[in-house]
Amino acid sequence: MLRKGPYQTLTAVGLAGTMLLSPASARALPIAEYDRLPRDTKALYLVELLTRARDYLVDRGTTADVMKLSDAFAGEDDKVHKRLFENLETGRSVGRETGKVVEVEHAMLMTLHELGIDIPMRVFMKSMEGYKPER
Secondary structure, three states: OOOOOHHHHOHHHHHHHHHHHOOOHHHOOEHHHHHOOOHHHHHHHHHHHHHHHHHHHHHHOOHHHHHHHHHHHHOOOOHHHHHHHHHHHHHHHHHHHHOOOOEHHHHHHHHHHHOOOOOOHHHHHHHHOOOOOOO
16 A cells, blocks of 8 residues: 555655745644653544545545545554654654654655655645644
């Protein structure tokens, strides 16, 4: 289900590039802050991001991508979940190496991209504006 090849090796570059190109990242959740959240709150935050992605795809009428998203995250196959957590870890590394803040949304965008689903960062920024995860 996940794309293989150069996309796997470019994840760190993609995270760094997405991070630098994101004008609205002040409203995103930094991975360091995400790491301090309770486990249930982390899960709810990721579900919220996936819901926003699904809503965007539904609004655009991209049924195939909606099904791909649903199948990837609702199935029993752990590959997609593992890849998301690997992208979060890559974001942590990029943050440590560059001193830049990398957000959870960037890791999610990279994971979706690896599934062949591309959505703009503004979807998360606009829809997550004002959302505050419980601590």
